[in-house]
Amino acid sequence: MTTFRAFRIHNDGSSCHAGIEAMDTDALTPGEVLVKVAYSSVNYKDALAGTGKGRILRQYPLNGGIDVAGHVAASIDPRFKEGDAVLCTGSGLSETRDGGYAEYARLDARWTIPLPATLDLRESMVLGTAGFTAALALLHMLDNGQTPALGPIAVTGASGGVGQLAIDIFSRAGYEVHAISGKADHFAHLESLGAAACIDRHQLAFSGKPMDSARFGGALDNVGGAMLAGLLPLIEPYGNVAICGNAGGIAFDSTVMPFIIRGVNLLGVASAGTARHMRERVWQYLAGDWKPRHLARVATREATLDELPEVFDRMLAGDSFGRTVVRVAA
Structure with missing residues (x-):
């Protein structure tokens, strides 16, 4: 004892x-x-x-x-x-x-x-649940057919812990990342992590139409609510939207049109109860091909x-x- x-x-x-x-x-x-x-x-x-x-x-x-x-x-x-x-x-x-x-x-x-041999204990906790969640989202998207050729990945709540690590992880995996954040003073930092573009969420006007011109190949949404509803009509055919947060609310108002016309997929990311075999896959990716390049930042x-x-x-x-x-x- x-x-x-x-x-x-x-x-x-x-x-x-x-x-x-x-x-x-x-x-x-x-x-x-x-x-x-x-x-x-x-x-x-x-x-x-x-x-x-x-x-x-x-x-x-x-x-x-x-x-x-x-x-x-x-x-x-x-x-x-x-x-x-x-x-x-x-x-x-x-x-x-x-x-x-x-x-x-x-x-x-x-x-x-x-x-994993290529991570130290401190790095593993810089990643922690936040990095694990971002990587689990990418793994679900890959398993569901997401490719860089579909177009850029929108990351909402990009200034948060999951968002910042997602920018680094997705860009390391070969995706163009567009960061969406309400904190414009953080844009230079987000770009230093690998964001190809930064979008001020206060200036992001959604049309409210059931379908709109496709703008993103997929998305990792940390926000939910109106943000999720606005993103779905903007996703390319057969793109994936992974949802892992609800900072903007637990409910969203949408239609079936993005799903039945473009084949958009909405993927839930439940990191806390992930099965053992999935955990091992995610951590091997985080220690290997997806290891963020900017953990110190x-x-x-x-x-x-x-x-x-x-x-x-x-x-x-x-x-x-x-x-x-x-x-x-x-």
């Missing part, structure tokens, strides 16, 4: 509170692989969970952090031995089991991924466990940019 520090989230039925606590490894949620954590990351979901402003946790108390990377400290699963570098994203972390905002985490072996901040409340507040206030890596190991 080892005592360690953890950012733990409680709910007494009337309010949520969270902070640094001492706990023992024996108190961690069950799992076959005990990991000494080196890094985690901050996602919007983490900010909601850590402040109690979103109903993320399904049980209390739990350690926050939906991403984790570190070295195996002990394992009862023969696939993992002490000292192995591993990572895990989603898979119930900070929802039904203790997450990565702690010096130790106990993982379910089914969802524990050996760190995307990771704009490194924080400690003690600094998490400040990071959460800034993120929820819309005052964060890029990816925040959480350095857990001393």
